[in-house]
Amino acid sequence: MFTLKLRTFLIFVTLALFSNAAFGQAPKLGKPITAADLPEWDINILPDGTGLPPGSGTPADGARVYAAKCAVCHGPEAKGGANARLVGGEPIKSMDSEKTIANFWPFSTTLFDYIRRAMPFRQPRSLTNEEVYALTAYILSLNKLIGENDTMNAQTLPKVRMPNRDGFIVRFPEKTP
Amino acid sequence: MTPHEEAKRELQRLEPVAGNGLLHRRAFLRGGATLAGAMSAYRLVPSASAQKLADDPWSLAPGAAVPDYGVRSRFENKVVRTLSNPKAEARTQHARTPHHLLNGTFTPNALHFVISHAGDPDIDPDKHRLVIHGLVKQPLVFTLDTLSRYPMVSRMAFVECGGNSAPMFSNEPIQASVQALHGLVSCSEWTGVPLSALLDEAGVDSKAKWIVAEGADAPHLSRSVPLAKALDDAMIALYQNGERVMPGNGYPMRLLLPGWEGNMNIKWVRRLQVTDQPGMTFYEARTYAPILPGGKAYRFYFIQEVKSFITHPSPGLALSGPGFYEVSGIAYSGNGRISKVMVSADGGQTWAQAALQGPVHSKAFTRFRVPWRWDGGPVVLQSRAWDEAGNMQPTRSELVAARGQTARPPAVTGFPSQHYNAITSWAIERGGEVRNVYA
Numbered sequence: 001m002f003t004l005k006l007r008t009f010l011i012f013v014t015l016a017l018f019s020n021a022a023f024g025q026a027p028k029l030g031k032p033i034t035a036a037d038l039p040e041w042d043i044n045i046l047p048d049g050t051g052l053p054p055g056s057g058t059p060a061d062g063a064r065v066y067a068a069k070c071a072v073c074h075g076p077e078a079k080g081g082a083n084a085r086l087v088g089g090e091p092i093k094s095m096d097s098e099k100t101i102a103n104f105w106p107f108s109t110t111l112f113d114y115i116r117r118a119m120p121f122r123q124p125r126s127l128t129n130e131e132v133y134a135l136t137a138y139i140l141s142l143n144k145l146i147g148e149n150d151t152m153n154a155q156t157l158p159k160v161r162m163p164n165r166d167g168f169i170v171r172f173p174e175k176t177p
Numbered sequence: 178m179t180p181h182e183e184a185k186r187e188l189q190r191l192e193p194v195a196g197n198g199l200l201h202r203r204a205f206l207r208g209g210a211t212l213a214g215a216m217s218a219y220r221l222v223p224s225a226s227a228q229k230l231a232d233d234p235w236s237l238a239p240g241a242a243v244p245d246y247g248v249r250s251r252f253e254n255k256v257v258r259t260l261s262n263p264k265a266e267a268r269t270q271h272a273r274t275p276h277h278l279l280n281g282t283f284t285p286n287a288l289h290f291v292i293s294h295a296g297d298p299d300i301d302p303d304k305h306r307l308v309i310h311g312l313v314k315q316p317l318v319f320t321l322d323t324l325s326r327y328p329m330v331s332r333m334a335f336v337e338c339g340g341n342s343a344p345m346f347s348n349e350p351i352q353a354s355v356q357a358l359h360g361l362v363s364c365s366e367w368t369g370v371p372l373s374a375l376l377d378e379a380g381v382d383s384k385a386k387w388i389v390a391e392g393a394d395a396p397h398l399s400r401s402v403p404l405a406k407a408l409d410d411a412m413i414a415l416y417q418n419g420e421r422v423m424p425g426n427g428y429p430m431r432l433l434l435p436g437w438e439g440n441m442n443i444k445w446v447r448r449l450q451v452t453d454q455p456g457m458t459f460y461e462a463r464t465y466a467p468i469l470p471g472g473k474a475y476r477f478y479f480i481q482e483v484k485s486f487i488t489h490p491s492p493g494l495a496l497s498g499p500g501f502y503e504v505s506g507i508a509y510s511g512n513g514r515i516s517k518v519m520v521s522a523d524g525g526q527t528w529a530q531a532a533l534q535g536p537v538h539s540k541a542f543t544r545f546r547v548p549w550r551w552d553g554g555p556v557v558l559q560s561r562a563w564d565e566a567g568n569m570q571p572t573r574s575e576l577v578a579a580r581g582q583t584a585r586p587p588a589v590t591g592f593p594s595q596h597y598n599a600i601t602s603w604a605i606e607r608g609g610e611v612r613n614v615y616a
Binding site for chain 1: 267268294295308309310315316317318319323324326327328346374375377378379386387389391395396397398399403404405406447448450452454455456457458459462463466467468469470471472473474475476477478479480580581582583584585593594
């Protein structure tokens, strides 16, 4: 009788401890969602092209979008205005050097990602994917990183090799996967 | 003999432990209050004139109604952040913390530094959502209400912009206040949900290595964080010094990565995508990649390394004549606790160990103090900090040898480079004014 009571007691204690560990630490209040819930939020483009949407654009298309929506800040033909120029740039030499797309940016995918998430400054997320591809193509073409008639899409954009691709040193290799 | 006279005599008896009158920190271990009474006060330039003592109007009638949300004295209205873009033009806004007008180790919420790349969003907390998706077993969405039901942790942590102290890269010392030079760092008690709990709930895939975090602000600012940091001490912070996080600091929730580059601590955080590669986002691929001499640049400069600077005295906070002063300042490290701070009054020739205000928290501000007898002559004050990981704050010449400096002085609000953690030197001139110098 005593043994049975002890055994029951121990089982009870074990269950109680287990329950605390299982449920006390994890309220599990997150609501499940699917990719279908995230079309407007899922906007990260990774350097290998993961995340690039369907669509395409050419430098000529991009020139028209640029003149209408970008030139007011970045100047005609992307030569700079109230905000940074998007074309040209002397080779990087020191901290006094101006970082530009042509002389510094290591990945072409960053252009699509950043234009789509942050530009135009006062109307972010107002551009269609086609317009973002076109603007990306226009800027890459102005910088002579692609040809004047090259089309940018999910296949071609990640293959554009940026001049400063290997210009970086990882500061904390032990902390960097 | 009055206690004040006794304290003054005590200070007279203390032998200097380093050049130009730095005294032993044990002075603070004895009667601190009387010691303070014997010390001279710093004066804001220009100084106010003395007044005779009398009953003033506020002592002769009842005061004002107590407000429902406290407001500081109207006499403190000049203790404010300095703004780089007060009209919210189409560029980044900076608000810098006035360290020379504060003391202790916490930054008041309204004076916490802010960098907003397109203004502060006005977020309705009931509509805000936090999504975890990507390489997880079950993508999840959280509301502020659901997160508020999780077990929370509180911790002290500084947040520092990677570009804080950038004017120190100028080839000539820029004459500006400690606020202009070092005002892009602040320290708070943050309370929130450990990120590891939320990631565990979503179930991280074995292929996962990074998290790309994104804010709900207009630029949808995004940065990549190694998964190991996210599972270590990262937090979704909901409270800042006891009240909800300030709008400029990420209301209603921000990612807190203690000790890591401020820009990575995504404010207004709304989405965490678990990935097998970094996003190489604009801010990590371009902006927060400091150029080195020769043209290569650092990538993933995650950690804000060990650093200190003297706030009292500092430019604009002058000495009111020869006598006893407390030299004090702030030390912190993204690699853990501050273990030691040394102070020099002779440009680094001799050093006195400073007293550290306890408790000393990891990856948080530590206030250091050292008593000092100024004889009125020219001196150069410096502080140098060590952390528990064994890192020593470099001299400016050491840092500049490795990282370079500008060819010409930049604008004081410019960002010629990032991650300056070297020594700051203040020269005291005969009149008691303080200047930024390279020593």
